[in-house]
Amino acid sequence: MHLSIACLAKPVLYSYFRSSCSWRVRIAFALKGIEFKLVPVNLIKDGGQQLSEQYRKLNPMQQVPAVEIDGITLCQSLAVIQYIDETRPGPRLLPADPKTRAKVRMISDLIASGIQPIQNLSVLQKVGEEKVPWAQHFINRGFQALEPILKETSGKYCVGDEISMADICLVPQVYNAERFKVDMGQYPTIRRLNETLLELEAFKVSHPSQQPDTPANLQA
Amino acid sequence: MHLSIACLAKPVLYSYFRSSCSWRVRIAFALKGIEFKLVPVNLIKDGGQQLSEQYRKLNPMQQVPAVEIDGITLCQSLAVIQYIDETRPGPRLLPADPKTRAKVRMISDLIASGIQPIQNLSVLQKVGEEKVPWAQHFINRGFQALEPILKETSGKYCVGDEISMADICLVPQVYNAERFKVDMGQYPTIRRLNETLLELEAFKVSHPSQQPDTPANLQA
Incomplete structure (x- = not known):
């Protein structure tokens, strides 16, 4: 059986403690019981770390959150949450009906x-x-x-x-x-x-x- | 077989010609080949018809679009589009993968x-x-x-x-x-x-x- 490293790796969440959109994704991970690696992005320090060229490659909108998961990089919190819901076990975050x-x-x-x-x-x-x-x-x-x-x-x-x-x-x-x-x-x-x-x-x-x-x- | 009137009725779309969110829903109906009744809501006339008490009952955000479909009233265009996609035949608007x-x-x-x-x-x-x-x-x-x-x-x-x-x-x-x-x-x-x-x-x-x-x- 062949598993790529991307599938074995924990998702990486680029997050700011006070960002409400980052918090949404943290809640979804917690509800699903998914372990993840958190990388802080300080929206205030250094004039805003989300504005760096390096971060822009992860999220061209230069906002948090961004998530590396299953070999792809996703931004927009509701797209991330629905992807997690559709690919991970645990309580449904969107009802069946x-x-x-x-x-x-x-x-x-x-x-x-x-x-x-x-x-x-x-x-x-x-x-x-x-x-x-x-x-x-x-x-x-x-x-x-x-x-x-x-x-x-x-x-x-x-x-x-x-x-x-x-x-x-x-x-x-x-x-x-x-x-x-x-x-x-x-x-x-x-x-x-x-x-x-x-x-x-x-x-x-x-x-x-x-x-x-x-x-x-x-x-x- | 018992069919309620709501299921037989065409969906009703409350729309303004120039509203980009109304246009999204009109495109989705057209792609799916769904007939619907359009009720215009003029966002400029009368100080904004979306601000009326009557319209507020349809969409408490007092924005267009609002859609009456299958006996429920929905607002937020992407919620409407995904509902249409999940309940109607025709080309998928969200891919399977x-x-x-x-x-x-x-x-x-x-x-x-x-x-x-x-x-x-x-x-x-x-x-x-x-x-x-x-x-x-x-x-x-x-x-x-x-x-x-x-x-x-x-x-x-x-x-x-x-x-x-x-x-x-x-x-x-x-x-x-x-x-x-x-x-x-x-x-x-x-x-x-x-x-x-x-x-x-x-x-x-x-x-x-x-x-x-x-x-x-x-x-x-």
Whole structure:
């Protein structure tokens, strides 16, 4: 039997402790029980290590995360998570039923396309001094849409009682909301789901406060 | 045999002729040969018809598209496209091989999360008078990343020689780039793929210049 080195090697995750998109992938690895090697990329230090020529080869968007897995390099967190889900055993991150799957993808994309990109580092750097009200505005707009959707779809978790990619997207987005001092009291369903999810081991070990590159003053 | 009315009914697409995310769904319906009912939502008229209370019930994000299909209402174009792909016959929009699929999703998400949301209507309204250079900046940043990726993955189309969701995302994004006068000469691979795809019937019939709500002066 012939196995290539790429298939035997652990996946490599290029990650920044506080990046919500990196955290999504860390949660997915943890839920699936996949061991991986983490390489920190500091988005602030040296003017942003993601902007180096070396890193650009891994992710031409010069953002985290990037993942080396099974001999290919992938970026875009939801593409990575779905690849992991389709190729690895462990709990399904997308449900089997097409309608339920569609709801999971709708919630995931509402966050991953509708909220996060508009309040990420490169956009806020461009916005300049108005960055906090800008981030609050777009997170609130997204959460005002998400709250009634989740009220309908959620059980114990975002869609029914099984963990899914939607939960993987929700928790890091709430973390960003809290960084920008969004009033979470307006979103009781989001808050309840977030609290439930944060109790789970996979969300704890992957948390920004627990990473090898977490600065000492932000460690929990 | 019991069939509900929802299953017999044509899907309903809430669409705006010039919305790139609406166009994605129109392309997917056309590629799959699915008949649908189109309901125009004018994003400009009446202060934006997507902001009405009635429309908010369909899509709480108050954006187009929204789709009523098989008794459920879905928003987020990539969730809709993947639902169509998983439940309808016709050409696959996501390839069967997991690695190839991951590349299709990576390219789709690079556009759908990494470019489009930062240059969509609601963000540009917030940006104000600097909106053209803002849109150019973020489209260029995305295309500078996309060009080398597509150079590697493309054959006749974005990923190899089969049409996929990546192509469905690419063409409407190039349309936006041209609206904002981005110099496409910098992106020969993107330009070549766009030209090839625009020759296909599914891209022609779904084009912004061919919609029931296209203003007379923009009809081709």
